[in-house]
Amino acid sequence: MSWLTDVEDDEYDEYDESAIRVRPNPKGNKPRTKIRPEHNDSVTGRVISVDRGRYGVIVDEGTPKEHRAISTRARELGRKAIVTGDFVDLVGDTSGDDGSLSRVVRVQPRSSLLRRSADDTDAVERIIVANADQMLIVVAAANPEPRPRLVDRYLVAAFDAGITPILVLTKTDLADPSKFLANFAGLELRVIRSSTDEFPIAELKEMLDGHTTVAVGHSGVGKSTLVNALVPDANRAIGRVNDVTGRGRHTSSSTISYRVGSGWIVDTPGVRSFGLGHVNPDNILRSFGDLAKIAEGCPRGCTHLPDAPDCAIVEAADRGDLGEIGKLRLDSLQRLLATLA
Structure with a gap:
């Protein structure tokens, strides 16, 4: 009987957890944990440039200690985008000395996001700039010819983001922009007007002071020339318009912020298309406050386009309740909504 007991004990010893040998960890790695450090010692900065995984960040902005630090992304951020204009929290060496490198551990909540998609059918958005409150839409009166529909798209993106659009007309000495x-x-x-070689710098600087302003425009319209006039040491590359195609050559390849007084101007690469697949049409209507109030009487799902049945805005226009300016505003609204449709 004792022999059987010994056999049973031997069998159970084979599966005894205490008998399992634990392989030592030669690297001494700590086990992974979901607990993330709070980084209470982090400092806040403004991202002014993005270049191949390196972020130029202004630290101690607005103080005598203001300086530029170079940062990389912390692993815990995952795939969260870091873009020009973001306010971020940094840890590590934020001194800005040669060879120093800090890490971005947090992206602070954004007040606005200017976005575009590859085309109107693509809902995947690309963030251009964060926390801007003004948009300079730079358009040439000629060479290259102005494109009203592209400006419509810029306006839609600005209204969707809650950013105030401002139109800057360049090269007005070459053509009369009245029709445009x-x-x-x-x-x-x-609307701000300028000639080929001269900008109203004083007016522009006053308008940009205290704001974060993103400059957008078709290639060759003079956007980088404008930035260089506002910030002489920016040295943004300037291209010329092709005499055959009438198109500008892409020169700016990155989005960079420059100080203008107590504000910032963000220069973006020139684009020939601006997809709006991500835009909510309701955001466009909200930008037309007077018409949005009338639209409260529209049926659900109303497009507010000329052929929309029982549209309260269209009916108000037909009755003459909107007045001449109101009709012009309705025409602008419908054109912008048709851009999305």
């Missing part, structure tokens, strides 16, 4: 500007007569759109 008539497309936007119904909008409360501030």
Whole structure:
């Protein structure tokens, strides 16, 4: 009987957890944990440039200690985008000395996001800049010819992001921009005019002071020339317009922020298309406050386009309740909504 007991004990010893040998960890790695450090010692900075995984960040902004630090992304951020204009929290060496490198551990909540998609059918968005409150839409009166529909797209993106659009007309000495500007007569759109070689720098600097302003525009319209006039040491590359195609050559290849007074101007690469697949049409209507109030009487799902049945805005226009300016604003709204449709 004792022999059987010994056999049974031997069998159970074979599966005894205490008898299992634990392989030593030669590297001394700590076990992985989901607990992340709080980084209470982090400092806050503004991202002013992004280049191949390195971020130029202004630290101690607005103080005598203001300086530029170079940072990389912390692993815990995962795939969260870090873009020009972001306010981020940094740890590590934020001194900005040669060879120093800090890490971005947090992206602070954004007040606005200017986005575009590859085309109108693509809902995947690309963030251009964060926390901007103004948009300079730079358009040439000629060479290259102005494109009202592209400006419509910029306006849609600005209204969707809650950013105030401002139209800057360059090269007005080459052509009269009146016909082009008539497309936007119904909008409360501030317009700045300039000639080929001269910008109203004082007016522009006053307008940009205290704001974060993103500059957008078709290649060759003079956007980088404008930035260089505002910030002489920016040295943004300037291209010329092709005499055969009438198109500008892409020169700016990155999005960079420059100080203008107490504000910032963000220069972006020139684009020939601006996809709006991510935009919510309701955001466009909200930018037309007077018409949005009338639209409260529209049926659900109303497109507010001329053929929309029982549209309260269209009916108000037909009755003459909107007035001349109201009709112009409705025309602008419908054109922008048709851009999305």
